[in-house]
Amino acid sequence: MSVQTQPKVLPTTYSQDDAFEASVKYFNGDDLAARVWINKYALKDSEGNLYELTPNDMHRRIAKEIARIESRYPNPLSEETIFDLIKDFKYIVPQGSPMAGIGNPYQIASLSNxxxxxxxxxxxxxxxxxxxxxxxxxxxxxxxxxxxxxxxxxxxxxxxxxxxxxxxxxxxxxxxxxxxxxxxxxxxxxxxxxxxxxxxxxxxxxxxxxxxxxxxxxxxxxxxxxxxxxxxxxxxxxxxxxxxxxxxxxxxxxxxxxxxxxxxxxxxxxxxxxxxxxxxxxxxxxxxxxxxxxxxxxxxxxxxxxxxxxxCPYDSCRLLAMNLFSYVENPFTDKATFNFDLFKKHIHVAQRIMDDIIDLELEKIDAIIAKIDADPELDEVKATERNLWLNIKTKANEGRRTGIGITAEGDMLAALGIKYGSKKGNAFSVEVHKTLGIEAYRASVYTAKDRGAFAIFDAEREKNNPFIQRLKEADDKLYYEMLEHGRRNIALLTIAPTGTTSLMTQTSSGIEPVFMPVYKRRRKVNPNDKNVRVDFVDEVGDSWEEYVVFHHRFKQWMEVNGIATDKNYTQEELDKIVKKSPYYKATSNDVDWMSKVSMQGAVQKWVDHSISVTINLPNDATEELVGKLYLEAWEAGCKGVTVYRDGSRSGVLISNEEKKEDEQQETLTAFPTKRPQVLEADVVRFQNNKEKWIAFIGLIDGKPYEVFTGLADDEDGILIPRWANNGLIIKNRNEDGTSRYDFQYQNKRGYKTTIEGLSHKFNPEYWNYAKLISSTLRHGMPIDKIVDLINSLQLDSESINTWKNGVVRALKRYVEDGTQAKGQTCTNCSSGNLIYQEGCLTCKDCGSSKCG
The missing domain is CATH 3.20.70.20 (Anaerobic Ribonucleotide-triphosphate Reductase Large Chain)
Known part of the structure; x- marks a missing residue:
């Protein structure tokens, strides 16, 4: 008699389009937040299959795993309790690696940031x-x-x-x-x-x-x-x-x-x-x-x-942020208050969740070590990696360090009607961070009662530490409880730059003020469509409609105060609206720099790790001012400080400003005049519309020297394994004496595989343009200038324009970070203040970034 086996139920997968549509709806039309979530945090496998439709699927995944750890200990938190606090990015927000990695079976990665x-x-x-x-x-x-x-x-x-x-x-x-x-x-x-x-x-x-x-x-x-x-x-x-x-x-x-x-x-x-x-x-x-x-x-x-x-060496930390804006009741009204009782309650839960994430990290480390052990390499090859993770596991298990922090400081103050950077604003921020510091330590002591103190806790060693002394002075009952029960975690607090997290909380980032409350954005339109307004035509003839984009919480302030948010305001009208708001003179470029430094020093007293904060200065700020800010930061008790003067990272940086002309000429012609027979090469894959494309970039000293690109998956295209990301481009000769360029890579068994004739695999028209671009590369023209040159080509053929876009995307990754993109404007806010960062054009005015 045969035994019937139940068919295996495969998890549901979603297309990028499905997830994007659902996530845009989840984020109330915010396509940038949706795209960031899909690209960075949605559960996906190495084939690109998506297993989550919206962020709440992710929050459910995280809640299940944390509840599983909670069940090991007394008085466990339920999955629903955890889910209710992390859903919608409202109160407690695990950051980065924990968000992507908790409950992720498709990626063997650490949860440490x-x-x-x-x-x-x-x-x-x-x-x-x-x-x-x-x-x-x-x-x-x-x-x-x-x-x-x-x-x-x-x-x-x-x-x-x-x-x-x-x-x-x-x-x-x-x-x-x-x-x-x-x-x-x-x-x-x-x-x-x-x-x-x-x-x-x-x-x-x-x-x-x-x-x-x-x-x-x-x-x-x-x-x-x-x-x-x-x-x-x-x-x-x-x-x-x-x-x-x-x-x-x-x-x-x-x-x-x-x-x-x-x-x-x-x-x-x-x-x-x-x-x-x-x-x-x-x-x-x-x-x-x-x-x-x-x-x-x-x-x-x-x-x-x-x-x-x-x-210390081999220690690591996982990060979590409290969304401060969500603790403001009746925001942007004269009845606005900060709910300290709810904040304290949630801090205790957040600190427990942080401790649970350490247990989840220890599981991840065990999986990493098991993967290393299973790899076929010789033990001596694997020894450094294996010992590394054993050392990290020891520190994580012994010290149980956590990194609880905040986001939305700027929006919290605005919602309370308090100006960021004012004396009142600084005093309130210190009160919030003092509360966070005391309650996080109290939560760690309470957790130690149930789960035990970190392995090497010794109150005698800590008794003269200035941070511990401040805790004792502020709350001696907490201090004496810590003497009795110990503490679960060796250190607990930090203020990180929340970056992409703040895009999803739709708030200001970290401890920073709001960047801009309002800016203008452009949408490409068909000028032949009815009821379309054309506000701008770019250099290649594309038509754009301009519309206003409001910072989410500024928009909320407008709604509370009965100001229409769907009107296409003039700049003068926008300026008048901003002037009425709590964001007026309280953005990153407005805040008094000395006030910001003193605020950082005062808040630092209640943060046992440190604070990531940048002092933004205008372009005309002097070196003397930078020196004064640094001295003030030291005297205020800051642990570190970074300044950013507007435009200071634009263009190429040269170590000697008085370089002679002949030396500069030598820099431009650093490549050999004769093409070497063999070049190292990178393989770059990308999509043009829905087509898969591939580019081979020949390199000398890590810099692009030549480029071949075209379709990767049609009958005349090139298919190589996804893991083959580099190899060699070899110049050879055909039997008729003509030259050709072959690509050679090493397969997983160590054998070399050669694809002959890159120059003939792609459309001949592409090849002609590729020779032009390669010529400019070989003569040392800066990559950003070549990108501008390619973008300016007026080409009739749609396929050649697609090729053009592909070459630009392939080359942009080699543009030096901080290089100014001249002659281009931000599609978000129309600013011309664009720089390259990791191959992406980033707007320094509104912060938006676009790759490709």
Missing amino acids: CFVIGNEGNSDSYGGIMKIDQEQVQLMKRRGGVGHDLSHIRPKGSPVKNSALTSTGIVPFMERYSNSTREVAQDGRRGALMLSVSINHPDSEDFIDAKLEQGKVTGANVSVRIDDEFMKAVKANSTYTQKYPIFSSNPKFSKTIEANKLWKKIVHNAWKSAEPGILFWDTIIKESVPDCYADLGYKTVSTNPCGEIPL
Whole structure:
């Protein structure tokens, strides 16, 4: 007798169009929020199949998993309780990696947003340096941002016992780590890296200058760890002694410098290019609760890429944000109040959820280690990666660090009728963050009652820590409960840049003020359609209609005050409306800079990690002002500070402004005059409309030298495996003596596969234009100028225009970040203030980004 087996029920899948339509409806017509959610956070497999239709499917997935962990402990939260708090991004918002990874069976990735790595004993051997390089790449492929410090590397010119005889110093290794970052893809985005160095290191000046040279260290953020002694020397206009090893009482090398000379260089470079950032290292270490356990492996050495989480080697952190706007009752009315009772209640739940996410992370790490063990490589090949994750697992399990923070600070204040940056605004923000800090610690103590304290908790070690002392002064009952029961988590709080999260909460980002309350956007239209208004015709003849876009909460203020939101206002009318609103003179470009610095310092007192915040300055801001802001930040107790002067990252940065003309000419003609027979090549895949296209980019020193592109999937096109992302382009000759270009890649068994004749696989018309574009590349024309050239081509054939768009998309990824896009306007707000960021055109006025 045969046994009937039930057919396996396959999960429901959705098309991109279905998910987009449903998500736009979910976000009340906000297509940008819908697209961000689909691209970054919706559950999908490696084939691109979507398993979630709207964000509430994601919230249900997350709630189920957190409830599963809760069931292990006393007094568990139900799935419905969790779902009700996270749905619609209203109250509690897991960020980034937790949102994408919790309950995701299709991707073996970490739930941690950020990591710091380092070497035991600060080894600066080549083996140690290469180990860090490999660890960085292994973390980035699992979706994490990484930071590490370079202060252990011996300075330039130091004796070494190898063929070089002397050390090359820090800068070449900055380049190595930066290049590794650029090589790692993370679901359509690049990895994120923070490199830091102590100001006490003799090579710190070279570190500070490294990014000013064109094309250098483009894959990393850089920050200088500045100690109090250096800052005092700056104020006193005195000297400062640099050492290697840093701060050694018996250094191998030391030199005395004028502190103000180096300080002015830091200020100048930050004014010019927004980097380096500054980390006030003595403040960070003194305030750090985990550093009470420094001898047990918790000595802070660097930060994550955005600077809000200082970490010890192999520790990591997961992030969650509280949506502050949702705690304002009767927003934008004279009855508006902040519901502190509800806020406190939700903080306790949020901290429990954060602790649950650590258990989920430990499961993810076990899966990563199992994947490593199952891989066919030799054990010695896998050893570094395996040990890395074992170290991370130890830290996550032992310290159970969390990163609870906020978003919508700017909208919260506006909804209460309080001006961001005012004394009243700063005082209220401090009260909110003090409440968050105290209640998160209380929640961690209560959780320790049920689940146990973190493994190495020792109240005696922490008793003199300034942050713990402030908690004791504010709430001695909490302090004595912590002495009795311990605390579940070694450190708890941060303020991260919420970026894409704020697009989905439809609020201002993080602790920052609102960027712009209103701007104009353009919609492409058919000028022959009836009842269509044409406001603008671009350089290629496309017609556009302009319409007003309101920041979501500004629109809510308008509705509350009976102001029509569906009218096409003139700019003068918009200015009058904004002037009446609580957002007037309270945007990022309006806020008083000194006030913002003092606010950051006051809020920092209640954040045990750090704060990611940028001080936006107008283009005409002076270097003197930047220096004053940095000094004020140090004196106010900030742990770090970054300034951005409008336009400071536009164009190409050259290390020596007085470069001679012949040197500049040499830069433009750096490529060889004769095409090498073999070129390294990248493979770029993309879609033009609904067609699959492929491009092969020949490279010299990582820079585009030639391009071939066309259809990837028709009878005359090219099909290669999706995992083949690079290879070689080889110039060969046909039997008749004509030249051809072949593409060669290595298959998974290690055998080489060759596709002959790229030049003949595509439409001959494409090939003719490809020769033109390749010629401009070979003569050193800047990529952004080539992109402009291609965009300006007036082509009759629809297929050639499609080809043109494909070449532009393929080349844009090689445009240097920060390069100004001249002659183009933002389709969101019509601004001409566009720069390239990771191959995408980003508007510096409204923040919108468009790739392709």
